[in-house]
Amino acid sequence: GELYAGDAGEKLADLLRGLVAASAPLSFAAIEWPDVMEALIAPETVKPAQGTDRNIAIWGALEARLQHVDTLVIGGLNEGVWPRKPESDRFMSRLMKTGIDLEPPERRIGLAAHDFQMAMGARKVLLARSARAGDAPAVPSRWLQRLLTFIGNDQATALRRRGDELLAWARALDTGPKRDFAPRPQPKPPLPVRPGHFSVTEIETLRRDPYAIYARRILGLMPLDPLIRDPGAAERGTLFHAILHLFSSEVADPRAPDALAGLIAAGRACFAEAVLPADVEAVWWPRFEKLAANIIEWERTRADAVVQRHAEERAGKTVIGQSGVTLSGYADRVDLLAGGMADILDYKTGSSPSKAQAHTLLAPQLALEGALLRRGAFKDLGMREPSQLAFIRLKPNGEVFEESILEHNRQPRTAADLAEEAWARLEKLLIHYADPATGYLSRALPFREGETDGDYDHLARVLEWSAGGDAGDEGGEA
Template identity: 35%
Template sequence: APGPYAPVRRPAPCPPVADRPRKMAVTRVEALTRDPYAVWARDILKLYPLDRPDEPVEARARGTAIHAAFEVFAETYPQDLPPNGAEIFEGLYIAELVAAGMPPSALARERALAHEAALWVMDLEARRRANAEKIVVEAAGEITFQVDGRPFTLTAKTDRLEPTRDGLAAHILDYKTGAAPSQKQVDTGFSPQLTLTAAILQNGGFPELGPRAPGDLTYVRVTGRRPAGEEQTRAKAGGESEDAARKAFDGLVELIRKYDEPTRPYLSRTAPQFVHDHAGDYGHLARVFEWSTSGDEGDGE
């Protein structure tokens, strides 16, 4: 007779320290915080996920389209807004949805949403441009620093920077079509994208701007529904965003130190409460559904 069922244990790969990343984007730091195994698979083994054949195109298309529409609009009209700005933005958004492969049935519904979204975006642009020196889109920044004598490089690509007219600060914006990270996720370091980008800005990592204090750290969510859009600021200009940037940077240094320990494994799903998809891109590789249902889940630290 077969013996008792023994489910697989949570995987715990432990690569040599020399093979561990010494350069990471702010979005990958978020992955290291929530699901270190995904960093091992993607950034160390170089295993990249394929598109899922049955994945709906709508959600991905919306995100791609709204980013592209904002970028093209800001580059085409860097200063004054055109009188028909909403119409132009709506056209850019729809064109990007078509290019992303959104099916006609879904596109018909999206047109009404795009119209409402474009009206809201023009109101946003008018308000924000009134206080900005200029609009900087898709800016790449990086800083290199030492952790216990070893260099580490942190990179970011921002959706939008808004340097203030006094030359002292810059607001950081990130576009969303889905739910933005909560205040708690940002404050606890599980969503450090904006705060680490602020740290890069603070340390002069964006050559176009030089060292500046971080301004507001804001998610701009655009849906076309009710409300058509909203600004969700997670840290305000001044001491709040500067403190958030320093806290995030200090947290990153400690995280790097932790993964510089030769015996530290890259566990799967160390923060399952903050992983949106139960399996994720590497859940099948980590056999999450097997070991998580057997009770081998938790922080693992």
């Protein structure tokens, strides 16, 4: 029994069940089985259940009937809860059911009584019920009433006395001294240690979760990677970006007959460099092959208007207005057009940020890249006007499409207009943080309501201060 105890034992039992159920024959000599089992067990990992006590289980009536425990708590012993009231069928009346020999509603009460009787056979049983149901006193279950009547007042009083001790413990939790929740953190470091430079990718974090900027840039705390972790969405996005960068630098004209072969070759080179686990590559490579043909097709639809393509173009440090803070960054793709303007494109393998977030400048990266282009920050491109700001969506099903952020809810804007508004907002935000009284608020504008899996949410004790009601103030200076 000890061999199969706990989470590790359950994992082992599942593995052995899988071997027994395997359709392929497993014929090995007896002397080889220890090595075979070691090889089978080696890649398995045990993940303990989170947020639960291993010694406590919440069961339904059927589960409780089939298992044995040291102490069993039978809750809900109110009439109408256990047993439930017989409910009339909206489709068939009682008479109709009797005519075709269907079970009457009362049979469920009999089954519930059987479950109750089986549960009462545990070594130690706690019988619990609520004294009130809504605004009215609750009626004890018929089984509880019969039990107390049968044993008499003296025995019933002794049972209640033992229960009073447990109730006293529960009430003590509510009557103890009040302790305030941890306050929502808003550290206010001195101005000399505050960041004097940002990349375009950090600005959204500065707006949404300033505390993360404080923890990373001022405290110098970097999140640790998990010890065991397969490549995920972030790594896939980085890999596909690298492939498209290599393709853009090596294939000058996507209209060339060998353009698709060039993209596939770039993919093979980047996949080989990434050294992915075999099972991950087996999924990602066919997905890339589906994308490749559609990428070339998309490239050819815009090739006539494009004079030159620039991938991973770097924008140097540029001072942001009166704030004194500088901004720099990389653009996934800048296409120079025949008329002298330029399109700024951002490859996205996921769904975030959305077009609406980029248009309303909740995710201002593309718009800020447009502002940097207008100021000549891209040294190799000179000072140019942006024509288009768009996401290039690379979908898992192989679909490739261009999604402009310049229009949302029938509100079209020019790239220059959106870029300048993003620049002005950023200048205002940075001047706001130049005030010593301004703190770096935790989760000022969260990505999703109730989400608490940010790199620094644990450090900010988000679960504690949000449980205390402080979460309603989210929005802060954002």
